[in-house]
Amino acid sequence: MQQLDALTREARALAMGALPRSADEAEVGRQLQICNACRYCEGYCAVFPAMTRRLEFGKADIHYLANLCHNCGACLHACQYAPPHEFAVNVPQAMARVRLATYADYAWPPALRGLYKRNGLTVVLAVAGGLALFLLLAIARKGSLWHDPLAGNFYQVFPHNLMVAMFAPIFLFAVLALGLGVRRFWKDVSPADHAFDAAGAAIAEATRDGLRLKYLDGGHGQGCNESDDEFTLSRRRFHHFTFYGFMLCFAATCVATLYHYLFRLPAPYPLTSVPVLLGTAGGIGLVIGPAGLLWLNLHRAPLQGDPAQKPMDRGFIVLLLLISLTGLALLAWRNTGGMALLLALHLGVVMALFLTLPYGKFAHGVFRGAALLKWAIEKRQPSKLRLSED
Amino acid sequence: MIAVDVLVIGGGNAALCAALTAREAGASVLLLESSPREWRGGNSQHTRNVRCMHEAPQNVLVDAYPEEEYWQDLLKVTGGITNETLARLAIRESSRFRDWMRRHGVHFQAPLSGTLHLARTNAFFMGGGKALVNAYFRSAAELGVAIRYDSPVEWLELRDGRFVAAHIAGKDGAERIEARACVVASGGFESNREWLREAWGQVDGEWVADNFLIRGTRFNTGVLLKFLIDAGADTISDPTQAHMVAIDARAPLYDGGICTRIDCVSLGVVVNRNARRFDDEGEDFWPKRYAIWGRLVAQQPGQLAYSIIDAKAIGRFMPPVFPGVKTDSLPELARQLGLDEGAFLRTIEGYNAACRVGTFDHAVLDDCHTVGVVPPKTHWAMPIDTPPFFAYALRPGITFTYLGMKVNEQAAVHFGGRPSPNLFAAGEIMAGNVLGKGYTAGVGMTIGTAFGRIAGAQAAAAVLRGEQRAAA
Ligand SMILES: Cc1cc2nc3c(=O)[nH]c(=O)nc-3n(C[C@H](O)[C@H](O)[C@H](O)COP(=O)(O)OP(=O)(O)OC[C@H]3O[C@@H](n4cnc5c(N)ncnc54)[C@H](O)[C@@H]3O)c2cc1C
Ligand code: SF4
Ligand code: SF4
Numbered sequence: 137m138q139q140l141d142a143l144t145r146e147a148r149a150l151a152m153g154a155l156p157r158s159a160d161e162a163e164v165g166r167q168l169q170i171c172n173a174c175r176y177c178e179g180y181c182a183v184f185p186a187m188t189r190r191l192e193f194g195k196a197d198i199h200y201l202a203n204l205c206h207n208c209g210a211c212l213h214a215c216q217y218a219p220p221h222e223f224a225v226n227v228p229q230a231m232a233r234v235r236l237a238t239y240a241d242y243a244w245p246p247a248l249r250g251l252y253k254r255n256g257l258t259v260v261l262a263v264a265g266g267l268a269l270f271l272l273l274a275i276a277r278k279g280s281l282w283h284d285p286l287a288g289n290f291y292q293v294f295p296h297n298l299m300v301a302m303f304a305p306i307f308l309f310a311v312l313a314l315g316l317g318v319r320r321f322w323k324d325v326s327p328a329d330h331a332f333d334a335a336g337a338a339i340a341e342a343t344r345d346g347l348r349l350k351y352l353d354g355g356h357g358q359g360c361n362e363s364d365d366e367f368t369l370s371r372r373r374f375h376h377f378t379f380y381g382f383m384l385c386f387a388a389t390c391v392a393t394l395y396h397y398l399f400r401l402p403a404p405y406p407l408t409s410v411p412v413l414l415g416t417a418g419g420i421g422l423v424i425g426p427a428g429l430l431w432l433n434l435h436r437a438p439l440q441g442d443p444a445q446k447p448m449d450r451g452f453i454v455l456l457l458l459i460s461l462t463g464l465a466l467l468a469w470r471n472t473g474g475m476a477l478l479l480a481l482h483l484g485v486v487m488a489l490f491l492t493l494p495y496g497k498f499a500h501g502v503f504r505g506a507a508l509l510k511w512a513i514e515k516r517q518p519s520k521l522r523l524s525e526d
Numbered sequence: 527m528i529a530v531d532v533l534v535i536g537g538g539n540a541a542l543c544a545a546l547t548a549r550e551a552g553a554s555v556l557l558l559e560s561s562p563r564e565w566r567g568g569n570s571q572h573t574r575n576v577r578c579m580h581e582a583p584q585n586v587l588v589d590a591y592p593e594e595e596y597w598q599d600l601l602k603v604t605g606g607i608t609n610e611t612l613a614r615l616a617i618r619e620s621s622r623f624r625d626w627m628r629r630h631g632v633h634f635q636a637p638l639s640g641t642l643h644l645a646r647t648n649a650f651f652m653g654g655g656k657a658l659v660n661a662y663f664r665s666a667a668e669l670g671v672a673i674r675y676d677s678p679v680e681w682l683e684l685r686d687g688r689f690v691a692a693h694i695a696g697k698d699g700a701e702r703i704e705a706r707a708c709v710v711a712s713g714g715f716e717s718n719r720e721w722l723r724e725a726w727g728q729v730d731g732e733w734v735a736d737n738f739l740i741r742g743t744r745f746n747t748g749v750l751l752k753f754l755i756d757a758g759a760d761t762i763s764d765p766t767q768a769h770m771v772a773i774d775a776r777a778p779l780y781d782g783g784i785c786t787r788i789d790c791v792s793l794g795v796v797v798n799r800n801a802r803r804f805d806d807e808g809e810d811f812w813p814k815r816y817a818i819w820g821r822l823v824a825q826q827p828g829q830l831a832y833s834i835i836d837a838k839a840i841g842r843f844m845p846p847v848f849p850g851v852k853t854d855s856l857p858e859l860a861r862q863l864g865l866d867e868g869a870f871l872r873t874i875e876g877y878n879a880a881c882r883v884g885t886f887d888h889a890v891l892d893d894c895h896t897v898g899v900v901p902p903k904t905h906w907a908m909p910i911d912t913p914p915f916f917a918y919a920l921r922p923g924i925t926f927t928y929l930g931m932k933v934n935e936q937a938a939v940h941f942g943g944r945p946s947p948n949l950f951a952a953g954e955i956m957a958g959n960v961l962g963k964g965y966t967a968g969v970g971m972t973i974g975t976a977f978g979r980i981a982g983a984q985a986a987a988a989v990l991r992g993e994q995r996a997a998a
Contacts, residue, residue: 173785173847176574176654179635188639191845213660214653216571216783220564223778355652356633365660521841 155195160233164202165193167225170217177211181351182511183227184211189519199241200325202234203500203507206351208371209361209440219439232442239499242317251495256447259455262491267484270294274480281477288404288470293479296396296403306490313494318502326510338512346501346508349375363435374428378456379501381421385463388415404470416467422460426453452497458485530556530672531989532982533692533705535679535750537561538568539655539971540953541711542662543978544985545671546630548709551986555671556705558694560678560712561745567659568713569742569926569954569970572783574638574655575648576975577968579621586634589646593617596647599966607763607962615935616960619976624649627975631661640844643813648968655971678745679712681753682949687941689949706992707948707985710939711978714927714954715748716740716768717780722924725765730827737829739773739923744780751929751955760932760940763958767928769965770820775830775919776848788918789843791819792906793888794835795877796920798826801860801869803877808895808905817965824922831920832863834874837912842888850916859915878909926970930958937981948988950981 157165168187171177178184183205190197207228217223240252251258274281274293286292290299345351352360352372359369392411395401405412430453433446462482469478492498532548534541537559549555559566579596580587596617600608624634633652637645644650651658667673676697683691689708694701715721722735755761777786792812795803796819805822809815823831853859860870876899884893886908894907931939931951938945953974960973 169845169849170785170847172845173787174654174783175638175640176651176657176784178638179633179650179652185639191841210653210657214657216654216656216781217785221781355635358633366664 157195157198158237160230160237161195161198164198164230164234167227167230168193168198168201170223170225171211171227174217176216177214177227179355180210180214181206181208181355182345182508182515183231186511186514189514189521191521196324196327198234199238199321200507200510202231203238203321203503204511205231205235206349206360206504207232207441208352208354209437210354210367212437212440213361213365226439228440229442232445235500235503236442236445236448238321238503242321242503243495243499244313244316244320248495251492252448254447255496256451259448259451259488259492259496262488263455263458263485266487266491267481269487270480270484271477274476278476281480282473283476285471285473286475288475290403290470290475290479293476294483299483303487303490306487310490310493314499314502317494317499318506321503322506322510325507326513334516335513338516339509342505342509342512345512346505361437361440362432363437370428371432374425374432376425377421378425378429381418381423381425381460382456384414384418384421385460386418388412388418412467415463419460419464419467422456423464426456426460429453430457448497452492455485455489455492459489528704528706530554530703530705531707532556532985533558533689533703533708534711534982534985535692535708536568536711536713536953537566537659537663537673537675538711538713538953538974539570539573539658539662540955540974540978540981541568541709542570542659542666543975544709544711544950544952544982545666546662546669547979547982548986549666549669549671549982551983553707553986553989555666556703557666557671557673558677558679558692558703559673559675561675561743563675565743565745566663566675567656567743568746570974571656571659572654572742572781573651573658573971574784575644575650575968576624576971577620577648577966578624578972579617581621584624586636586649587646591647593621596620600960600969603964603966604962605964609959611935612933613960615980616973616976619979620972623975623979626979627658630665632658633661643811644967679750682708682710682750682757684757684949687944687946687949689946707950707988709937709950709952709978709981709985710750710754710931710955711951711953711974711981712750712955713743713746713748715751715765715929716742716746716924716927717744718747718749721748721752721765722768726824732828734824734829737921738770738824739775739777739782739786739921740780741771741773741777741782741786741923741925742780746926746954748927751931754931754939758941760943762930762932762956763928763962765927765929767958767963769817769925769928770824770922771816771925772819772823772831772833772920773923774846774848775921777921777923782923785847786923787816787844788833788846788920790835790839790846790916790918791815791833793839793843793908794833794910795874795903796831796833797865797870797873798831799828799865801865801873803873803899803901804831806901806904808903808907810891810905813967819920820922820924823920829922832865833918833920834859834910835916836910837914838908839916846918848918850918852914852916854913854915856910856915859917863917863919874910877903877907878911881907881909883908925965926954926957928958928962930954930956932956933959933977935980936984937977938984948985948992950984952977952981 211227215225217225240249243249349372354367358367388411466478466482531553532555534545534557545555545557579593581590634649635652677694679692679694681693691702691704717740723733726735773786792808851862857867860867880896880899886894891905896903896907933951933956937950939949939951957973
């Protein structure tokens with residue numbers, strides 16, 4: 137059975153290699169052939185060492201390498217063949233274009249792929265929908281958005297069970313959709329990794345590299361490129377604020393859930409309670425991080441990255457900002473008559489985030505994680521090539 | 527009123543090293559680069575490493591590469607056409623200048639994959655020469671060096687061997703720029719097609735050099751080199767001397783850089799337009815031979831040749847930038863290359879029959895050789911018999927020219943045997959003093975960095991001397 141499985145995977149991989157490449161994929165293939173003959177950028181990130189293990193770039197290789205690329209920009213500014221050179225090598229841009237295709241191609245269910253095409257619009261619609269839903273719900277339940285102070289008791293506006301009933305299915309669906317998408321991606325890019333000895337070490341390394349954003353350090357520790365050829369650690373840091381801010385908020389929710397079900401301690405919690413402290417710290421991170429990332433995104437060198445992806449990037453960043461800002465506002469004014477309004481706003485944007493998790497920029501983390509894992513496994517295996525200049 | 531102390535002409539490694547050093551010594555510096563900003567950096571943007579002396583392991587460099595060994599290597603590749611004093615000066619500098627380079631933002635890395643044979647002798651630039659040039663320009667701007675692009679210098683105003691002013695033909699018309707001292711670091715003349723024509727002459731009514739490709743910048747037109755020679759400056763080497771490599775014939779006319787090399791010559795055979803072999807493809811390891819093949823191809827009709835390999839070679843050499851011509855049979859290969867089919871098959875069959883295959887090993891000078899075929903192939907001789915077959919067309923690609931200014935230990939340009947008090951030369955324009963012939967990886971950047979820094983320091987010192995004289 138296992139053998140059969142391996143065989144079908146090999147066949148699938150062969151098919152992937154032979155599958156016709158899209159124009160964007162062929163462009164990555166063209167550029168990588170130049171890079172593979174040059175190799176000057178090997179020290180910047182994992183993409184180039186992974187590239188040198190190959191002589192040809194099939195569809196699956198290209199999607200793998202595109203998602204391994206962090207769009208740090210180093211290899212664009214250092215490239216002797218960058219535009220206006222006729223070779224027009226611009227690896228971060230070519231990779232970014234393919235990444236968008238990865239997200240769409242592997243989106244589940246396939247019927248919703250189109251949401252990536254106009255992702256800015258997708259996010260705006262999700263926000264509008266989420267807001268409308270909760271505002272109307274609040275009015276329906278309270279008769280008005282303004283009320284007498286409720287001492288921060290959200291459940292007076294939306295009962296706990298109602299919130300769980302609304303968010304849990306959507307969240308679980310998002311996890312399922314992303315999981316199925318990345319599973320198919322993994323099968324395509326990693327056909328032959330049967331039982332592998334150092335799996336634990338590879339997983340640990342991939343996790344570490346992802347959590348530290350190793351490949352935004354430029355290979356020399358001074359960071360990546362933003363508006364020009366200067367190296368800066370700002371993107372790495374703002375991304376850390378964003379990611380860990382997000383995780384703290386998530387942790388706050390988890391702790392609160394524990395409080396609720398395990399200790400029978402319903403919200404609201406005091407300012408010095410664990411959930412509120414976690415949420416506040418996370419919220420502040422989620423203001424600083426996305427604000428910084430937005431600023432960097434607006435000032436990035438025009439050649440770096442794919443202009444068509446800016447709406448998706450900015451839509452996602454703004455959504456995160458809205459979540460943190462409404463969340464902090466809710467905390468600040470939860471004892472006033474505006475709580476229902478603030479709560480509706482906050483829940484509306486959170487709902488928008490959950491709805492778009494599998495159909496927006498969030499997916500980049502999942503696919504990049506998979507690519508990092510693939511690299512951590514691959515680098516532990518001997519190369520099939522014996523290339524040398526002599 | 528003279529606006530600037532030190533004028534630096536050029537925008538490559540040597541110019542930047544001179545500008546940074548002069549500025550560090552306190553001089554005000556203006557750097558003139560003839561190219562627009564996006565093409566800045568001359569040939570230096572295509573480099574990947576610098577050869578460095580070291581007595582013990584030094585971060586990215588393993589083991590030791592002592593002065594004497596470096597000198598012996600230079601002596602060997604130049605066949606003695608070198609100046610020992612200047613060569614040893616550059617070698618010793620190379621053991622110290624990397625900390626300085628790092629301070630100005632250059633990052634080093636372990637050898638690139640496929641270049642392990644250079645792990646001991648050559649320090650690689652992370653991101654290559656363009657990253658190095660970017661770092662230097664950034665550091666120069668931060669230190670207050672004034673930088674002007676699109677500013678080709680046409681000629682220099684000299685008085686009794688003294689530099690007075692430079693004349694540029696900028697975007698806004700002609701301009702005269704005075705300075706107290708000047709460093710010329712404007713490279714060789716490899717992109718001057720006329721001059722190359724003149725130097726290489728005609729064969730069968732064809733200008734040989736018209737079929738050359740230029741591996742580096744289009745801006746090294748040798749305008750100042752020619753001007754200085756005409757102005758009576760002492761020279762070194764001659765215009766027919768050029769470092770030439772066999773590269774992919776489809777490479778662009780300029781700036782093809784490193785990636786256009788073809789590394790499979792020693793794994794197969796090479797035929798010319800008449801489908802004949804013309805030299806021993808397996809004489810030695812390719813890095814020691816690729817420059818010789820540039821000249822060999824230049825001597826073939828039409829300056830064209832074809833490297834032919836079969837499936838056995840795939841995966842054993844650095845991947846070429848363009849896909850090769852690929853066929854399932856040898857006659858088809860001949861047809862696609864436009865070669866005489868009969869002659870081509872005779873050549874291959876004759877070679878195949880002459881192969882004495884022992885134990886193939888591409889990592890050593892193995893025992894696979896030919897017997898009874900002219901020219902012989904002395905190593906790695908395997909019959910070309912396993913489809914698919916591949917062919918790569920080769921042309922000569924010029925890396926740099928050797929003709930340059932004669933200098934002394936202060937990098938001073940000489941007129942009639944006398945050093946100029948305030949005109950200095952660095953980089954490719956004076957590399958012939960150290961490297962009169964031949965090449966070994968990374969020496970160009972050693973010379974440029976060492977003499978760029980010397981020229982910068984000497985120019986700043988000349989400014990100071992001038993000031994003291996004025997005050998006295
Ligand atoms: C493809 C390639 C790869 C190479 N790899 C290596 C390597 O790995 N290691 C190594 O040591 N060497 C290498 N070399 C050789 C190396 O490039 C040279 O030795 C070195 O770059 C010379 O530096 P330079 O500053 O003198 O000249 P360049 O870097 O060529 O700079 C000359 C500058 O002068 C400017 N200029 C020219 N004329 C004028 C004018 N009239 N007015 C104003 N400005 C002018 C040009 O625009 C240019 O900026 C390589 C060369 C090539 C072509
Ligand atoms: S990005 Fe440019 S410099 Fe870097 S490896 Fe590719 S071709 Fe070479
Ligand atoms: S942009 Fe950065 S991460 Fe992407 S390939 Fe280039 S150097 Fe690597």
